[in-house]
Amino acid sequence: MEKMNIKDFINELKDALEIEDEDQKITLETNLKDLEEYDSLSVLSIIAMIDKNFGKQIPSSDFAKVTTVNSLKDLIGKKHFE
């Protein structure tokens, strides 16, 4: 599976969270739990996004510990990113 760059990853994440506002800034430091859009359904969307792009399933116990976008990236695994 190809490595993904951070910009594409953030765009995929914005899609999963259905953030349509192009100006809304999401960075590696953004805490997902602070986002208005983050709810139990967005967790499903992120699981789907990770499965589609990385062919991986993240155990829910690990998922519960996710805070920032960066922590999500670490959970997926550094080797999957450029």
Next chain:
Amino acid sequence: MAVKISKIEYYLPKKILSNNDLENEFPGLNINKIEEKVGIKERHIVKEDETALDLALIVGKKILENYDKDKIDFLLFCTQSPEYYLPSGACILQDRLGLNKNMGAFDYNLGCSGFVYGLALAKSLIISKIASHILLITSDTISAYINYKDKSNRATFGDAAAATIIEQSEEEQIGEFVLGTDGSGYKNLIVPNGGLRNRYNPNAKEIDEGSGSIRTDNDLYMNGPEIFNFTIKAVPKLVSKTLEKNNISLEEIDYIIFHQANKYINEYLRKKIGIPKEKYYLNLLNTGNTVSATIPIAIKDVLDNKLIKKGDKILLVGFGVGYSWGGTIITI
């Protein structure tokens, strides 16, 4: 010896819980998102004094209306909302439906895979000449297990009962089965208290599940993300194994009916497996996830709406609580 499904009926309890009702109870609830993403607008739920056996009785009478009920020589009752610990609800149904005493009857405890397992059981009972005409009833009232403060599960599940008659046929209309089980996931969809391991606890404390959903261990618990992980792993394999065992390709299948879990999950599975939209059933708008009844409701729905015709091959796929899963192919 060959077998077929000869009749299907279903029944939804009269009381309706709509998205607007939920919005009144949970201010700020995004009901557009529930309709668009979860794919549910309303669910039918039982009244406090109404049970899965009551629904089973109604749907059983309905299916036997124009049918020689003395022919029924086996009753399979699938429920996870039993009337009593013992006896079997199936025994009570034999009497209340006025069925022949010379027949076998028992309950089995499965959820979303229950209908496919019921077909597998019915087929094997007929082929082994233990029975010739089988009444399979799948009935669940999951709403009775859901904490009234549990927003997510109340939005997801509905109650329903379905009845199916399986009997001998000239040509084989129920194909080969692929069944699977992985009990390591049992804690991810469970009612923890109320059985003999953990008795019902009147003082059970409230647990905040986040996203504004509260429950206790006396109530239904579902780890949604983990269940989704399970379906992502299990369902595509189940589909390919079922096709393989039946010597048929996805292209040759006329219609595909999965257990209706929620719109988001089912739509993701469709895309992942590569099933064309026009061949794929996706409708839980007015019922919600009705556990063991979603597949028979879907079959009846597509038959009534003439989306399938005689001779069509339908892939059926059930998956969920247990974990338990099963697939088969039926010919209409």
